[in-house]
Amino acid sequence: xRLPYLQPHTERKRQTVRFGGLNYGEQxxxxxxxxxxNLSTRLYPSLTQRLGxxxxxxxxxxxxxxxxxxxxxxxxxxxxxxxxxxxxxxxSEGEKQFAVVNTKLCIFPDQKYLDLESKVLEDLGxxxxxASGTSAQFSGSTLAFEQxxxxxTNSDTVxxxxxxxxxxxTYFKTYTDIVWKGDGTYELTGxxxxxxxxxxxxxxxxxxxxxxxxxxxxxxxxxxxxxxxVYWHDEMSGANKNDIETWREETSYEPHDVxxxxxxxxxxxxxxxxxxxxxxxxxxxxxIDGRLGNTPLSxxxxxxxxxxxxxxxxxxxxxxxAAIQSVADYSITFQDVAFTSETATGGVMVRRKIPDLEYIxxxxxxxxxxxxxxxHASALGDPTNFFTFAGVSTDSYSVAVGxxxxxxxxxxxxxxxxxxxxxxxxxxxxxxxAEYAMYTYNVPGIQDGCHxxxxxxxxxxxxxxxxxxxxxxxxxxxxxxxxxGVRAFDRAVAGTDGCRYSISMRELGTLxxxxxxxxxxxxxxxxxxxxxxxxxAAGPESLYFLTGGQILYQGDEGSHPxxxxxMAQFAPFYDGTQSRKRHNRxxxxxxxxxxxxxxxxxRRDGGPWEAVWRGAGAQSNSFRIPILxxxxxxxxxxxxxxxxxxxxxxxWEYAPGGEG
Numbered sequence: 001x002r003l004p005y006l007q008p009h010t011e012r013k014r015q016t017v018r019f020g021g022l023n024y025g026e027q028x029x030x031x032x033x034x035x036x037x038n039l040s041t042r043l044y045p046s047l048t049q050r051l052g053x054x055x056x057x058x059x060x061x062x063x064x065x066x067x068x069x070x071x072x073x074x075x076x077x078x079x080x081x082x083x084x085x086x087x088x089x090x091x092s093e094g095e096k097q098f099a100v101v102n103t104k105l106c107i108f109p110d111q112k113y114l115d116l117e118s119k120v121l122e123d124l125g126x127x128x129x130x131a132s133g134t135s136a137q138f139s140g141s142t143l144a145f146e147q148x149x150x151x152x153t154n155s156d157t158v159x160x161x162x163x164x165x166x167x168x169x170t171y172f173k174t175y176t177d178i179v180w181k182g183d184g185t186y187e188l189t190g191x192x193x194x195x196x197x198x199x200x201x202x203x204x205x206x207x208x209x210x211x212x213x214x215x216x217x218x219x220x221x222x223x224x225x226x227x228x229x230v231y232w233h234d235e236m237s238g239a240n241k242n243d244i245e246t247w248r249e250e251t252s253y254e255p256h257d258v259x260x261x262x263x264x265x266x267x268x269x270x271x272x273x274x275x276x277x278x279x280x281x282x283x284x285x286x287x288i289d290g291r292l293g294n295t296p297l298s299x300x301x302x303x304x305x306x307x308x309x310x311x312x313x314x315x316x317x318x319x320x321x322a323a324i325q326s327v328a329d330y331s332i333t334f335q336d337v338a339f340t341s342e343t344a345t346g347g348v349m350v351r352r353k354i355p356d357l358e359y360i361x362x363x364x365x366x367x368x369x370x371x372x373x374x375x376h377a378s379a380l381g382d383p384t385n386f387f388t389f390a391g392v393s394t395d396s397y398s399v400a401v402g403x404x405x406x407x408x409x410x411x412x413x414x415x416x417x418x419x420x421x422x423x424x425x426x427x428x429x430x431x432x433x434a435e436y437a438m439y440t441y442n443v444p445g446i447q448d449g450c451h452x453x454x455x456x457x458x459x460x461x462x463x464x465x466x467x468x469x470x471x472x473x474x475x476x477x478x479x480x481x482x483x484x485g486v487r488a489f490d491r492a493v494a495g496t497d498g499c500r501y502s503i504s505m506r507e508l509g510t511l512x513x514x515x516x517x518x519x520x521x522x523x524x525x526x527x528x529x530x531x532x533x534x535x536x537a538a539g540p541e542s543l544y545f546l547t548g549g550q551i552l553y554q555g556d557e558g559s560h561p562x563x564x565x566x567m568a569q570f571a572p573f574y575d576g577t578q579s580r581k582r583h584n585r586x587x588x589x590x591x592x593x594x595x596x597x598x599x600x601x602x603r604r605d606g607g608p609w610e611a612v613w614r615g616a617g618a619q620s621n622s623f624r625i626p627i628l629x630x631x632x633x634x635x636x637x638x639x640x641x642x643x644x645x646x647x648x649x650x651x652w653e654y655a656p657g658g659e660g
Contacts, residue, residue: 021524495536
């Protein structure tokens with residue numbers, strides 16, 4: 001007798017998923033993630049959300065640059081430099097590069113430094129120019145300047161008509177608008193106003209440093225000289241410097257106060273006619289660079305500096321790279337220089353120049369950088385000198401390279417200094433100039449515009465090249481971003497929390513920004529969000545970054561920010577056979593703290609997403625999610641939620657289907 005044919009019992013199969021990182025490629029394995037939001041591998045092999053972010057306290061309005069030194073933040077906010085929350089002075093707006101040499105925080109492209117001990121902002125370079133109307137004396141090995149601080153002298157003769165009751169006083173006119181320039185000079189424009197002064201005052205104040213206080217009267221706006229109160233500015237450039245109302249008041253004024261530029265009424269004369277007749281007033285008003293104090297030369301130059309001398313009438317007195325032996329307030333004595341005796345009356349300049357470094361880094365207590373096709377290193381411990389060549393170990397250093405293309409970045413690595421072009425690496429090794437040697441390699445270098453992507457994490461240098469993110473350990477660099485697929489990126493900026501490499505970059509084509517994180521220990525990538533980071537700053541306990549005009553820092557495990565969304569879309573699941581399968585259950589080991597929630601969705605063979613489960617913080621951390629049995633070749637899972645989560649494991653239960 002024939003019996004009906006029965007299908008054999010099909011054993012249910014289980015497939016445990018091992019989590020991988022982000023993979024934009026076509027060959028993504030099961031457990032890898034095709035799209036991500038706010039994920040982290042810090043609990044690997046479990047999957048969790050990124051750490052929270054918190055805003056740094058401070059009244060920053062438009063920050064453009066960020067740096068951290070010994071736990072203290074350096075911020076460029078508009079045109080102001082802040083260190084540990086305190087204003088240090090004026091600086092140009094925009095992005096910066098920072099490097100610390102000795103106690104000097106070097107700032108480029110401004111060519112300035114902040115002394116981290118005295119908290120004084122200075123120029124790396126220095127220049128002193130002979131003032132108009134004064135002289136300089138060349139004699140022996142010494143150049144001496146006339147003792148004079150004025151950077152501009154304004155002279156004028158004015159007329160006014162006064163009544164007899166006012167004969168003991170006279171008024172003379174100047175202008176309302178004073179346009180101050182960065183070099184201390186000014187222009188006078190606008191309507192005329194009246195300054196009130198007595199004839200006796202000219203003798204009394206000649207040679208004194210004074211500024212004038214604005215006073216309002218019923219009919220006339222006057223500036224009255226006040227010899228007990230002066231007003232000053234830090235610099236003669238920047239916003240509000242034109243407005244004398246904004247000058248700071250100083251009641252205990254001392255001559256040569258170093259905080260700014262000052263006006264000085266140098267001389268004047270009054271020639272009075274008979275009562276009611278015209279009065280002629282002649283005066284000289286100078287602008288003084290008070291920042292020089294009483295030491296215009298010794299305050300700018302020091303022993304051992306190499307300077308250029310120009311403007312001498314006798315060409316033999318012009319020098320390049322002359323070494324300063326000693327410097328006094330108004331004179332400099334040089335080593336191995338014999339001047340031809342000469343008295344010069346104008347145009348003489350002493351200058352300690354700084355190369356226009358495009359990229360900088362610090363290595364072995366020197367400031368390194370590149371300009372054009374030349375690599376420079378400062379003197380040992382002294383970033384103010386780049387042209388000291390005395391044949392000693394503390395000398396500065398420079399070398400020209402012949403490779404094609406422009407420099408794109410530099411980095412210090414394990415005692416070596418690396419200078420990159422897009423397809424070239426120049427490596428300098430050695431401990432001092434006589435020992436320095438340069439080696440050149442044709443390898444993928446830093447991509448143009450990605451100089452801030454070079455970051456060392458656990459003795460590995462990572463950087464963004466044209467075709468991906470590379471790692472350098474002393475040999476040939478190797479790519480670590482293959483899992484990002486064929487997507488191209490540019491304008492990368494990177495930082496590290498000490499364990500992971502965070503890089504913000506723009507995807508070409510879509511022009512979409514993204515903050516990606518590479519975990520070297522796990523060898524995995526994740527994506528946090530669309531943050532466009534301008535600067536990172538790594539601290540001993542946290543990672544700071546500047547994005548969207550805000551300075552944020554990454555919280556620790558115990559911090560609880562406001563909940564933020566997260567999402568993990570896993571690569572498609574296949575069974576590895578030609579037959580289709582029926583997925584019956586998805587088992588999740590998912591931990592959700594109170595107030596957190598999660599959503600599970602599935603998609604079959606590229607169809608629409610279907611929500612199959614929603615859960616909130618609960619006592620249980622294991623969830624069995626039933627899925628409507630339906631044959632398919634490819635199954636995708638997307639988990640999303642808000643608040644904290646830890647995904648410990650994920651397992652599929654399925655039964656093989658037919659081949660139809």
